[in-house]
Amino acid sequence: MKPLVSIVIPAYNAALTLPYTLASATSQTWPRKEIIVVDDGSTDGTADVARRFASKGVRVVSIENRGLSGAVNYGCSLAEGDYLQELDADDILTHDKIERQLAALRPGDGKRVLLSSPWAHFYYRTSRARFVRNSLWEDLSPVEWLLRKLGENLHMQNATWLVSRELAETAGGWDESLQYDQDGEYFSRLVSLCERTRFVPEARVFYRISASHRISYIGTSDKKKESLLRSMKLHIQYIRSLEDSERVHRACVAYLQNWFDSLYPERPDLVAESQELAAQLGGQLMPARLKMRYAWMEALLGRPVAKSAQRTLSTLRGVAASRWDRTIFWLEAQRNEIGS
16 A cells, blocks of 8 residues: 655645645645644634645644644644655645656665755746745755765755654654754654665655745744754754764864854854854854945944845835736736636
8 A cells, every 4th residue: 555645734824735745735646645734823724724624535623823833743743644744834846746756766765765845946837936946856865965964054845754653753853942044953863764865866845945934044033043052053063973973074064154143142042052163073164244235334333234234125125026017916816717
């Protein structure tokens, strides 16, 4: 019998995007699947939207708000599948994503082979998404995968992974105390425990960019900054448990440096802690230079003001790009409706 795949979709105030996500889940060509939507205390009718797909086998459960990690953990506790597919409520799978990944398993593979796939950003139109290859897009050993992730500042989007139940149970659930990088910590933990990663180039994922209110946006949140540093320390722990070499130390220092400006200078306690960790690894952390257009602002008004201006401009650009893409998306949808 073919393995059962559980698609777990945590959803919080996702009424606008959830229909597209569920359409991609229900249309999966893999025949044995269950789809569980966990409505995480939404106030916008998310659960009602999800229930419209009940005839297509979608199960909807509502809980008091627990955050992303809590919702994922609850959904996984209900899942009965041999494999688990986490899918955020605004992302999209190609129709044969799961089938292609399971087809990539080879005779003799154990349950700890961790399957991954390509992903690309989009706002509203998946036709505009561009898949840009990086060094994680190949079959890798656990230590090599973590080495590249940390040393090159890379990541693999949540929905790219297809995880066996055995591996998921070995790793444990998502860390509900983390407010930032909870997915990065969880999947790096999985990688550290897997036999190897297998990259399936034909299985694709579309990762929706939200112009504002992103879970992955740190901003000025102290809780997110504290979680970031704790997640980084866990990442370093995972890779050092596999190999504690000079090349691993260099990658860990590069990782700490890549994220140093998210802590500096607003949280001197976290800055000192990360600098101490880097020193233990034989490295040193330095504040990055701001772009020229903000350097004068830093000199006159201080680094926090300059960083805030940089974040604000980036957010405004994202909002403008998102609104433009949404407008074109709806115009194309109306044209297609009229044409049909």
